[in-house]
Amino acid sequence: MKRDLDIKVAIIEDDETIREGYAFLIGNTTGYKICGTYPSYEEAAKHIAQDDPDVILLDVELPGISGIDALPKLKKTLPDTHILILTVYEQELLIFRALGNGAAGYLTKNTPPEKIVSAIHEVMEGGGPMSANIARMVISSFKRNDASPLTRRETEILEQIATGKSRKRIADELYIDLETVKSHIKNIYHKLDVHSKADAIKAARDNKFI
Amino acid sequence: MKRDLDIKVAIIEDDETIREGYAFLIGNTTGYKICGTYPSYEEAAKHIAQDDPDVILLDVELPGISGIDALPKLKKTLPDTHILILTVYEQELLIFRALGNGAAGYLTKNTPPEKIVSAIHEVMEGGGPMSANIARMVISSFKRNDASPLTRRETEILEQIATGKSRKRIADELYIDLETVKSHIKNIYHKLDVHSKADAIKAARDNKFI
DNA sequence: CCCTGACTACCACTTTTGTGGTATAACTGA
DNA sequence: TCAGTTATACCACAAAAGTGGTAGTCAGGG
8 A cells, every 4th residue: 555645634632532533533544644643732833844744633622722823823834734623613703713714624523434534535635625504604604685775876886985996986987976976875874874984894794785 | 205395406507408417316316306497597487486496406607697696586586495506617706696695505517416416405404515616715715814914913903994993993992092093004004005994904805914 | 646765966064084204112033 | 232123102284084964857666
């Protein structure tokens, strides 16, 4: 067997039972090899550069530096390594922070073992494996609100504002008067109950009106 | 067999071969039932409310109204129906527009048949099935840029601005002077080469600095 | 046929932002 | 240790945004 072509996997997880369980599972799967297992980021930091893993399975609730905060550090030392979050947490904020910090996938711990192995494969192929609920949350974060109080024109103008254009420029591009743009903006502000551009953009984004 | 408990699937796809292929595949899978197949949104609109599908497989490149534009209309008549996009297109803009318009999942046409069936099941369970590349694009849309030219404080202030707070309020909350906030903003503008709040927020968002 | 909502437009006035300087203390890396 | 970066702070003036009115036109629905 060509061990050189095996996918090298490192695991950072504080619960020894879980850690060794995953290590056993992956280490005994053809085509995969465990190159390191660590109970914390601090421990991992000492050796992981030498391990040079292709994929890291990373827990979020770790003693010391959290998995979320470890992510950018790991990406810095190993820019080409794919990092898969493996956790019990399904809070939106945590998920988005993990993805924002460079996670290549996000799995919950109820994921069946064979799915974990296939997720590792998938991430090596350029995919982005996610548990079903995670994928759902991620997808719904894109969904617009179709019950917007804004009219078509108002939405259009607010979108222009959100791209940073001045009122003058918006007026020019829509072939309407500056005063008209001001009127629309006034109405938008009333409807959204805000008093500034930034407030309006935030309110509209939060409510997915734009 | 209790046909009442079958998952009802409708297909909107202009290519007859593909359409009938999917219909055959799904119709012959236990637990699934085809309740309608249509070559366009216009055709579907006439009967789909009566079909009352649980899941719609929707193509994006359709004669007449496109799949993307059909999405909100379908969601309006069938608010509880899950809509899966099934297409050859993998352009980011299209994907995000589809998800923004209420798609529950996004599959490419090279998806193997058994995966399509499992995606239908997954979407019924509250998941968000996506092809690997799609998931990757979606995930990387969240990733922050770690090579930001902004300092920690500048990033912090810009984030506050992006939430719509006035300079005065930012100053109060950070326990610094209004003039200091103005100085930071000035520096942010220089670094990003912009001349307004909205421009800065847009530039920072586009480059994933915040 | 009239009313309403949407889009358009103008005026006057206040407040907030943006620009262009200068400057000092603290920290940080070569 | 010494230069560069970061964070802090002040001033004055110009430009843009925000507020509070009023009002005409036009299309669509009751």
